[in-house]
Amino acid sequence: MPTALQGVTVLDLTRVLAGPYCTMMLGDMGAEVVKIEEPEKGEEYRGMHAPGREQFEDFFYLLNRNKLSVTVNLKSEKGRQIICDLADKADVVVENFSPGVASRLGIDYDRLSAVNPALVYCSISGFGQYGPYRDRKAYDPVVQALAGVMSVTGFPSGPPLRPGLFFSDVAAGMVAGYAILAALLHSQRTGQGQYVDVAMLDTLVAMWSSSAVTYLATGLMPERLGNDIPHRCPADAYIGKDGRYIQLLASSQQLWVRFCELLGVPELGNDPRFDSEEKRIGRREEVNAIVAERIRQKSAEEWERILGSGGIPCGRVNNVAEIFSDPHVTAREMLLRVEHPVAGYVPQIGMPYKLSATPASIRRPPPLLGQDTEAVLKRLLQYSPERIEDLLREKVVSCCREVVIEDNLA
Numbered sequence: 001m002p003t004a005l006q007g008v009t010v011l012d013l014t015r016v017l018a019g020p021y022c023t024m025m026l027g028d029m030g031a032e033v034v035k036i037e038e039p040e041k042g043e044e045y046r047g048m049h050a051p052g053r054e055q056f057e058d059f060f061y062l063l064n065r066n067k068l069s070v071t072v073n074l075k076s077e078k079g080r081q082i083i084c085d086l087a088d089k090a091d092v093v094v095e096n097f098s099p100g101v102a103s104r105l106g107i108d109y110d111r112l113s114a115v116n117p118a119l120v121y122c123s124i125s126g127f128g129q130y131g132p133y134r135d136r137k138a139y140d141p142v143v144q145a146l147a148g149v150m151s152v153t154g155f156p157s158g159p160p161l162r163p164g165l166f167f168s169d170v171a172a173g174m175v176a177g178y179a180i181l182a183a184l185l186h187s188q189r190t191g192q193g194q195y196v197d198v199a200m201l202d203t204l205v206a207m208w209s210s211s212a213v214t215y216l217a218t219g220l221m222p223e224r225l226g227n228d229i230p231h232r233c234p235a236d237a238y239i240g241k242d243g244r245y246i247q248l249l250a251s252s253q254q255l256w257v258r259f260c261e262l263l264g265v266p267e268l269g270n271d272p273r274f275d276s277e278e279k280r281i282g283r284r285e286e287v288n289a290i291v292a293e294r295i296r297q298k299s300a301e302e303w304e305r306i307l308g309s310g311g312i313p314c315g316r317v318n319n320v321a322e323i324f325s326d327p328h329v330t331a332r333e334m335l336l337r338v339e340h341p342v343a344g345y346v347p348q349i350g351m352p353y354k355l356s357a358t359p360a361s362i363r364r365p366p367p368l369l370g371q372d373t374e375a376v377l378k379r380l381l382q383y384s385p386e387r388i389e390d391l392l393r394e395k396v397v398s399c400c401r402e403v404v405i406e407d408n409l410a
Contacts, residue, residue, distance in 0.1 A: 003030020004358040008184070009380075011083070011090040012036060012067065013107070015043035017140075017166060018124050018200065019096035020063040021173030026092070026180065027066030028351050028360040034086060034376055035064065035367070039071040039398035042369040061346045061366045065338060069367035070376045071398045078396045080106050085381050087112040087119060091187070092180055096124040099134050109195045119193040120183040124176050128199035138200060143168040147204035152211070155226040167207075168200040175203050233280040234259075234291050237317060240300035248307060248314035251277055255312060262310045263294045340365045373399040 005026060012023040012035040020035075020043075027033040037043050048059040070086075073079040084107070087093055093112060095102050102108040102123070109121040123129060126138015133146075141162050144150055154161035176198040187193050214220050214230070222230065227237035232251035239245050250259035253276060257269035268290065274280050280287050295303060300316045307314045318326065324335045334350040351360040377383040377397070391397045 001361075002358055003361070004355060005029045005031040006358075008032070008092065009090045010034065010092045010094060011086050013083075013093065013095035013097070013102075014124070015096065016045055017063065017169040018172045018176070019094055020045070021170055022122070022124065022176040022180070023067065023094050024063050024065060025173070025177040025351075026094075028362070029355075030358070030360075031092070033067040034090070034372075034380075035067040035069050036074075036083070036086075037069055037071050037369060039073055039370070039395060042069075042071070046369060056343045056346075057366070058346070061340065061343065062349065064366040065348060065362050066364050067367055068364075068372035068376060069370055069400075070373045071370040073396050074105050074107065076394075076396050078391060078394070082377070082381070082391075082397070083107045084112065084115050086376075088115045089380055090116070091118070091120065092184060093119060093121045094124070094176065094180070095122070098137075099123070099125055099127075099129050113193055113195075117193055118187045118191050120180055120187055120196065121193065122176050122180050122183075122196035122198060124172055124198045124200075126200045128202060129197045133201070140166045140168045140200075143200045143204060147201055148208070149204060152222050152224055154224045156224050158224075160224070168204050171207060172198055172200040172203045175206075228284070228288075231281070233277065233284050234287050236288055236291075238288075238292050238295040240295055240298060240303055242299035242301070244300035245317040246295065246300040246303050246307075246314055247317060248303075248312060250312050251280070253277065256280065258310060259307070259312050262306055262312065263291070265290070265294065336362060338362050338365045341368065368400045370398045371400040373397050 008026070008031040010023055010026050010031045010033045012019070012033050014020050014023055014035075015037075023033050023035070037046075041047075043060070045060040045063065046057045049056060050058040072082050074083065087107075095107075097105075103110075109123075112121060113119050126143055127133035127136055144162050144167065145160075147168070149167070150160035150162055153163055176196065179196045179198060183194050183196050211222065215222060227247060229235040229249070229251075232249060234256075235249040235251055237245045237247045248259075250256050256274070256277075260266050260269040268274055273283060274287060298306070304314055304316050316322075323329060329335065332350070334352075336348040336350050337345045338348050340346045346366070348362060353360065374388055377388050377391070378385070383391075388397075392399065
């Protein structure tokens, strides 16, 4: 079956999370992704393990399927030449070094675009390639704090909280993938490549969208409301008889009337105190107290069935185990497995986009360190066996020869 990015070659100079997530998306859509790693050691995520699994590379497995692993010593001149040679064959380069590092290594956009003017070169960083914060260290919690996400997360009486997912890394990877495809389309139409600058902070600021409307329009500051929603009521997480929470939203008047019927208090649907969303927002504490008292009379699972079948938007607060055993999540193929030559079958989170003609797929398991070094140098760059052996002897590159892996490099 054809793939959306068939024939596209991506030179992947990324590591850890944001960059590898981006290049994984491109690989899932059919691009040939050549991942560059440090000889002998590999990227940082190869050294991170799930508890009790020190012999496996679980964090690396999650973000590096559909990639070829080539090891190159970027501090050597011969290593940098390999990168230039690969850039000449590539359509896209993605890196997430700290700003300025690629330039110091001599593998920045200026040098590589001189080799290949049609090249799309994407840099992903915490704060972007210019601005006062350019050189600050960036980690997801810091970016979430600076982007204001934590200021509206948590309860009014408590401290600011960081949401439990690494939003800034993953979102920046997704945005980078989108921008790369736009730049790639332009390059294919015109032959003109370009530089793409993606910042984690910019990405989270852009995600404020409708949440920032009140402040931008009126100057009123958004507040922490826990699981509530400022311009909706009721719209909160309520605890059931079983101690489980259910999040629901019944804010429009039509939903409110139906919701009250399902709760067993139909008289409140058109009660003059609550017969408009504006009134319910003004009496938020009173409304929440009424709803909470009713929800406590049945389990969250019962309420999900009753309210859900009655047309009320709702859902139990699932934990990770429940997410990946959920029948809908399973039906949508959001949990997959791929056979790895060392770790056996390893779990993979599925693709959040479903293309009808060119579906994304897992064609290759996460690679062993350096398993494709020789194949890429030989087939893609046409290096001679003697030259490859010299590079191996000089430790410019390394390869994985202890496990025989089928060479399916196109």
